[in-house]
Amino acid sequence: MQNSIQKPRLTFWQLWNMSFGFFGIQFGFALQNANTSRIFSTLGASPDDLPLFWLAAPVTGLLVQPVIGYLSDHTWHPRWGRRRPFFFIGALLASIAMFLMPNASAVWMAVLVLWMMDAAINVSMEPFRAFVGDKLDSSQQTAGYAMQTFFIGCGAVIASLLPEFFTKVMHVSNVPVNGGIPDSVRFAFYTGGAIYFSAVMWTVLTSQEAPPADMQAFERNRQQAGSVSHAVKEIVAGLLSMPKLMRQLAVVQFFTWIALFAMWIYTTTAIADHLFHVTDAGSQSFQDAANRVGNMFAVYNGVSAIxxxxxxxxARFMAKRLVHALCLAAGGLGLMTLYVIGSADLLWVPMVAVGLAWASILTMPYAMLASVLPADRMGYYMGVFNFFIVIPQILSGLLLGWVTKHWFAGQTIKTLVLGGACMLIAGLISAMISEPEQQKA
Incomplete structure (x- = not known):
């Protein structure tokens, strides 16, 4: 399964250029994660319905990422390469969606734009994971994914702070007018859309891709690959033939992403209710609490960048599985700690622990997988692996609203504690993975 071809080592700036697009991509994800529940609530959605409206994101990932990964494996253009056409198309569509999202005037419109935005983000993001496997030798792959994580963190910090920046520095209104989205959020999405497209184009224009070693064989395989329907059949078959390490990591991912989905959906309402004692999304206090959540998300993303x-x-001194286990345990405890914090000024403390977990989530599973997957099917397997990111989110979207209402009496802060417990379970399972010997080096 492991690719034996020795690839040339890339310089720091080559790693920088090939990863810089993630700086822009994370503007899309960070603004989405920190503000989607805020937008839905401002437009009149109840907390019980938020998980259902958020289903747009994981369902889109389930449908888009495996297919895009498969198609990018079988794409080659003399000028654009293999992965970069998908970078460009996804960035263009995502930027358009980011201009549309804060202009939604009803919940159903915001949900539709979320579908479009998440699909486009996935189109540009999925090939980036395979890009590292394409260009880097196994000795540099952990560094490659770490560089991506650095840009993810940096982009998310700035994006998460944009509503607060426009409110406090640019003196833009943070109050909804006639049930509409505050101007601070609107301008944040406009800025994010422009940066998203520009950063991805930097990678498209400054990075090169090597053509297939055997172009004739590649063309034969591409013809055999056929249509999207053939891609779907291959993806389903891939679920039955995953490498052992991939199956083990799938369980870790399952519990990890339940926790993350709960955090993204409920942190705004949880902090507004638990610390600010407000539930009216149209009030100034609620919007101030939402800005505070943006600051919290900036902290965890900043920590992840470092x-x-x-x-x-x-990873040089201990197995990658143990590094991942320790970071997940820290993140789980951080989420659970939010329940006992009594001051808004201390909210950054648990976010430091969440940042450690987020850095590992974006780095270690992919670093463990990259050297045991075949190079010619890297995008395909990364897409299949994405199933175990989106399936737990779909289940969470269907169940968390019911759990919050009937188990926790609508107290969304307790749903965050449940998410923390799930992340602790993920850490325990990661510690028990039977890691291949070459992964421990």
Whole structure:
């Protein structure tokens, strides 16, 4: 399964250029994660319905990422290469969606734009994971994914702070007018859309891709690959033939992403209710609480950007599975700690622990997988692996609303505690993975 061809080592700036697009992509994800529940609530959605409206994101990932990964494996253009056409198309569509999202005037419109935005983000993001496997030798793959994580963190910090920046620095209104989205959120999405497209185009224009070693064989395989329907059949078959390590990591991902989905959906309403004692999304206090959540998300993403460069160092001294286990345990405890914090000024503390987990989530599973997957099917397997990111989110979207209402009496802060417990379970399972010997080096 492992690719034996020795690839040339890339310089720091080559790693920088090939990963810089993730800086822009994360503007899309960070603004979506920190503000979607805020937008839905401002437009009149109840907390019980938020998980159902959020289903747009994981369902889109389930449908889009495996197919895009498969198609990018079988794409080659003399000028655009293999993965970069998908970078460009996804960035263009995502940027358009980011201009549309804050202009939604009803919940159903916001849900439709979320579908479009998440699909487009996935089109540009999925090939980026395979891009590292394409270009880097196994000795540099952890560094490659760490560089991506660094840009994810940096992009998310800035994007998460944009509503607060426009409110406090640019003196833009943070109050909804006639049930519409506050101007601070609107301008944040406009800025994010422009940066998204520009950053991805930097990678498209500054990075090169090597053509297939045997172009004739590649063309034969591409013809055999056929249509999207053939891709779907191959993806389903791939679920039955996953490498052992991939199956083990799938269980870790399952519990991890339940926790993350709960955090993204409920942190805004949880902090507004638990610490600010407000539930009216049209009030100034609720919008101020939502800005505070953006600051919290900036903290965990900033920590992840720094931790991204520490993880490869840790992986030299202990197995990657143990590094991942420790980081997940820290993140789980961080989420659970939100329940006992009594001051808004201390909300950054648990977010430091969540940032360690986020850095590992974006780095270690892919670093473990990359050297045991065949190079010619890297995008395909990364797409299949995405199933175990979106399936737990879909289940969460269907069940968390019911659990919050009937188990926790609508107290969404307790749903965050449940998410923390799930992340702790993920860490325990990661510690028990039987990691191949070459992964421990």
């Amino acid at each position: 931790a991204a460069f520490l993880l490869p160092l840790l």
